[in-house]
Amino acid sequence: MHLTIRRSILVLPLLAGAVPALAQDIDPDAPIVVTAARTALPVNALPLTVDVIDNQTLNQQVAIGGSVVDAVSALTPSFSPTRQKLSGAGETLRGRSPLYAINGIPQTAPLRDGARDGFTIDPFFVDRVEVIYGSNALQGIGGTGGIVNQVTAGPPRQDGISGRVLVQGNADTGFHGDGIGGKAAGLLGWRGGRFDAMVGAAFEKRGVFYDGHGDRVGTDLTQGETQDSRSWSLFGRFGYAVSDTARLDLMLSRFELKGDGDFVAANGDYTKDIPTTSVRGTPPGVPATNRTESVALTYTDSALWGGNLMLQAFFNRSRDTYGGEIAPIATFQDASIAPIGTLFDQSQNRSRKFGSKFSYERQIPGLEALTATVGLDLLFDKTEQRLIATDRTWVPPADYRSLAPFAQFNLALLGDKLRLAGGLRHEDVRIKVPDYHTLASYGGGFDVDGGTPRFNDTLFNSGVIVEPVPGIRAYASYAEGYTVPDVGRIARAVNRPGVDIDNYVNIEPIVSNNREIGVEVKRGPLDASAAYFWSTSKNGSLLVQTGGVFEVQRQRVEIQGLELNLSAKTPIPGLVLSTGYAHLIGRTDGSDDDVFSVDRDLDGANISPDRLNLAASYQHGPVSARVQTQFYLSRKFERSPGNWDNTYSFGGYNVTDLSLRYDTGYGALTLAAQNIFDKFYIDYYTQTVRPTDNAHFFAGRGRNFTLGWDYRF
Template sequence: MLLASAALWATPALAQAPNGADNSDVIVVTAARSVLPPNALPLTVDIIDRRALDQQSAIAGSVVDAVSNLTPSFSPTRGKLSGAGETLRGRSPLYAINGIPQSTPLRDGSRDGFTIDPFFVDRVELIYGSNALQGIGGAGGIVNQVTVGPPAQDGVSGRALLQRNAGTDFKGDGLGWKGAGLVGYRAGRFDATAGAAYQQRGAYYDGHGRRIGTDSTQGETQNSDSWSFFGRFGYALSDTARLDLIASRFDLKGDGRYIAQNGNYLINLPTTSVRGDPPGQAAANRTESIGLSLTDKSLFGGNFVSQVFWNRSRDTFGGEVAPIATFQDVRLAPIGTLFDQSQNRSRKYGTKLSYERAVPGFEALTATVGFDTLFDRTEQVLIATDRVWVPPTDFRSLAPFGQVNLALFDKKLRLAGGVRNENVRIKIDDYTTLASYGGGHFVRGGAPKFSDTLFNGGVIVEPTPGVRAYASYAQGYTVPDVGRIARAVNADGVDIDTYVNINPIVSNNQELGLEFKRGPFNLSTAYFWSKSAKGQVLVFIGGAYEAQRQKIAIEGLEINASVATSVPGLTLSAGYAHLKGRTDTDGDGRLDADLDGANISPDRVNLSASYDRGPITARFQTQVFLSRKFDGQPAANDFEGYAVTDVTVRYQTKFGGITLSAQNLFDTFYIDYYSDTVRPTDNAHFFAGRGRNVTLGWDYRF
């Protein structure tokens, strides 16, 4: 994957012509940080547009589910508030809203997929593979959620949404509903848009009609309430220059009405939920983001983008007593009696500045220069006993970059390349680990600095419109889960200044791609290799996951195809992804085991039929997750595979659109991928997937 550069500006996406022949219809992918069209970049890029996002949201209700349903190399979702183990191409993606990072890599709480309601998202941009496009965090790729744009014309406009959903048996505690509204106003150069969304989710039931188990520690989307607020205020300084302020806030909190009841993995009986009062505060997620952008699409003949942003998140995890041995301390309470729960607190701010234009006198060469900054402060505290689990950690990144793109032979051949220099400092003061880590160890703080120069390069060949091949090399850059590493120090004499385990992760990604988009046919395929000499693997130790630094190698194949049939409005699509990941578990330099289900997704086949004609739009889709054995892992971790089918139908009337959707149409019973491959013998976390879920919705635009 390529590019470490260029512009960040949420301009509206335009649908790409099926034959690739009309450049005026080319999408501007803001996550790529360039105004060059996608066919000019050696990247695998997907766009989930407004209509596709509305369909997937009607089926499953979240941006994460939409991305997972449509992307074969993305992991099946867990159906929980936590996204731990959900990967893209075997690595964690960077979630962003208008380019503002939502991920918290210093202490990954895995809540970054739930930071805004999809009602306020205009499209989702996916860039596959390790890259440094948005700085740290894009190990598996980028999931950029571009929010709704300004009103198209003067006056008042808006939209409203009402939904009601239920499981197969329409049980009272399984009922949920959602209401959302958005109002925009434009008067000349000024515009303002504001909206709110509220969703109440009921209990989830599996394909056998049993209530799905509650993960009270990591958090649930079932039996929860969420509020999402959005505001956008803009002013056109000129025909090409614009000032935008965009803000959002998202709150999701569990209702705390259920506790888990153990299942029995030996007889394939999943964990369930029963009425009860879990101790402490319910698991919750709160995220706030503000971004101020000044842009000029024609500043001295080029595209200028500047952005200042601020983001804050607070992830509250549920607590338990005896099972979480990590929290125990005999100085506070006898073993087996101490209750506690943790909370991640993260605050980040930064800037992005770039300028892109064709070189005067040599218009075939487009050059970009820019500078990014990011400041992050994260800690994890135990809120019941007022202890610190992860000490306050400060991160600073200063990153100048440059990029060039050369078009030759009437744009039939392009050469691209660039460089980005990441200057990073991680600062931790002196601290002492919890008593459960060998009695507690004093760790001398420090402020180690790291500097890495990241390169990328690629070649794109497009001999005729709609036929494109590319080859690329790019380096991704992120930090390990410093919080997990710092809190788990179990030896004396550790000094943060020299502790090698917190060194940043550099991933090297190579890719070959081929695309054919002509007439009714659309075919794309990509093969990639991704390696990290010192990557990160999550390992379950002593009741909690800890991060271990291991050598990692991942390779995979992705194929997607679609055809517009002779039936007007009917399109058939298919997708396939094959991934293989290996790791060095003993540090001898040899890859001796497969990555497990917490670190890599299963092979998958996606099949779908879409219909769009007149007042009717519909989609029928099936995801087939193929069985897998993991070399070097316990036999119990083997994955049996399963298939899930969804359907959605919408009918447009003059009074709005009526949508009827069904998730897991055939009410298939299955154990979810994460439970089946990561903790398959843990009866308290042996979770089934969600059974049939029906949603009826009405939406109206004015």
């Protein structure tokens, strides 16, 4: 039975990812190798936490929720409940932002995080998802909360033509005409001798969402929506087997999601628990759009001089357009252009990055118990944010350059019953910001001297794994993660003269320290794990709402949490019961003094609620089914010492989903239902971040159905 595979590994700066294999061809008893871990060692050789969402589980969850982000959130208790919007702002893993990647290619723009990185490829082209938990420097910048690596479909296994076709329809429980959507996708593969190729396309039309009361869910015109939208995705993969052990791969991907612009928001009333809704109308300006293009050329050789070589060069470009509005008045208004309160504008993030990854791993001759890795990562990124209606600069076009050599060692002792791992990564970072002029709303508008701040830091990690008998393991680890704050938000929010970017303290990088201990039992019908972690950063980065937009504050952050997971096969053939629980505590320093202490809770924009997951899965012959419930537990926040403001508290809610699948022999039929009991709720982000904002008082999506036919040949 294909289930989410859970293992524990140490997240270390190791080898760059190997060429992914097709999930449906993996031997379930073979050692699991996670490509995002950047090593050929199996996961039981490394200590920390990883989830691998295999192909069947991913397709099942995407049919329920519609996206990879929804799939990861549903299966991962320490991941925030999704906002069900195009923006992922406020969605965290272990209380920090995850790094989204496609085959190891970072999708996040580090200089100006537009929070659109969860929607950069259609899930139809994703073979599996690797979720690596906790702060680490594995992929370089980002990933202070973990890594969500989307591994695309692998090359065809046999000569000839193969492929896949998917047709889906989606409707709300009332089958409203504007709530109906659909999807069509195809992937065609060919292999002949040493050459192979795969090309595919996907198109999806999403209807408007309805809540548990049968009303339209409110539209977020500025940040963007997945409801009432269309997306197009193109994918190509071309490979050549240089030898029996060496391979060259070219991957190309283009994704665009654009709002249809058929609805505008109608304010709710938070005092009466009436959510914001949507009414027919034409939003001003250009609809919110997300467009991403990626290219990667990868060369691997699994037997070069007795070791494993990986070389990769990549290019990624994104253009994120946000919806326009006259509000927030405090941000876009400028009396020199138009009377205050009348000026319309909208912003657009423009980012491009290119880089390369090199790594070589092998056992040390004469000391085969020791595996060594050396490598070098290069990353160049240029990002700016413009106001496209008036052609103004909101965030100047900043450049980011990172050079990062690393080395790693893994030593097996006592017949692999004991392993020691450790290594380091040196980050040499340069950020170049030109001179620029701020918007009038920030202190009247003035010139800011640009600069070229540089940072150097060596990031360490270490770990120990004890496996006295196969299937029972305990581990402890320490790993440092690295990222920069949202430089764009910081630069645009400068509100006083005399600031020099070269020595502006708010630009300094974020180094997070992740410590973790855990145990895993995987024997017979039982698959269980428990992990406790605590993560700190002396100069962290928080999103704080100011004047209708979110800006960055640099504060000390401390997070700790407990994660429990249990899965058991029952005496009923094919029936598996599972549960997961996460408890998180996040604290930060809310004072302006120089004392490094934490005196208040992280809010809902920065940490997720505690959660309990329950699920039952069944597979026998051509039939498979799953029912799952996520219980998001209530929480109050200490907003300042002794101040427990109930306005920003979270009341909790639960959502139950269902999936049924039958393999006809001529394709598989799937019927999935999200929120099967049509539960009405106000979403977590709204309750904890914007509970008094009638224009953004959003309800969650009610019951909706997806019927699909999936044929492989």
